Amino acid sequence: MRVFVLAGEPSGDRLGGALMAGLRELQPEVQFDGIGGPLMEAQGLSSQFPMQELSVMGLTEVLPKYFHLKRRIAETAQAILDLRPDVVITIDSPDFSLRVAKLVKEASDIRTVHYVAPSVWAWRPKRADKMAKVIDHVLALLPFEPPYMERAGMECDFVGHPVVGEPKATEVEIVQLRAEHDMGDAPVLLALPGSRRSEVERLSDVFGAALQDFLIKHPDMRVVIPTAPHVADLVREKTASWPGNPVVLAHEDAETAASHKRAAFATAELALAASGTVSLELAASETPMVIAYKFSWLTYKIMESMALIDTATLVNLVSETRVIPECLGPACLPGNIAQALSDVRANPEAQADAMRVTMERLGQGGEAPGLRAARAVLSRLTAG
8 A cells, every 4th residue: 555645844744643653553564655754754754855845834924935835736746646646645734735636636536635624614614615626535633623524525534633642741751851951840931932934933022022021020930942953943043032041942853852842841830832733732731821923914914804713722612712812913912922921820720621621522532543544544545
């Protein structure tokens, strides 16, 4: 069996790595081709080009790289057509993934699976109808998504979110992390300004200013910044002047990096994070949080005009609450963020029930999502 897997950012790499491990468990002789990061490469993938080339977010941010991305789309589609895999699995990154799928479908009958349903419940609902023209099967992370996909004509399975299956930090890992970075017993504040270079560039200054305000009232806290190797140098540069004697956690070895991140999340009392799937990782570690994100003016205005929901945080959506404070777009200001952090630190238990419900609804306690996703791919492939 031959599978082409395509991911464009770290969250997709995590999904891809777990899915590939699941496929290998069910089909030991499976062969992989495609594009991915270190976790997918650890499962035997030799990426066609660096995954980071695809980690671009925002309408205006994509424009300068348009022609390069268009060339990569054509190259990727041609590679699939040349390889003739049994199935193509694209993971998130819809602007890239679905354009590749379109070219593949125009020239072949190769089966296409897309992992992570588009958030049509949030904005641009007609995307599902457009997607159905090039995608056969969708793997959904959120339990309420399958009806949206099936209504548009695609097969869809809720497979659970991988965050529920990720290992918890051990006490040894936490002690080692604190000792290695001379943290003592200081309370930890996580700062997570994103995994893309564009996010780090856009958010670092406002996060730093917010922490400056917050730490005046809470000088006991130590700032810890887990980040990915491909943005580590930029993060160090942008956070060098931050208060709180910040510790940047970045390691080239994937296993060590994962251990450090687990320990940081587990020991943290509070987190300031960019909007995205990181809110679910924080919920899994029961870390109270504030979510903040700053878009370009044009991107924000376009998204605001199309929004169908009143929150961008997945914990709020899945738990059907609004307990996670957000500072988004024009509200992404240092004063707003600092006040939200103070409010959460004063009452961290306010988020506990929402985080617990979120994990339950995402599949905690069931079969590992990567294996569940692999089983869904194989089951639908055989049925087809």
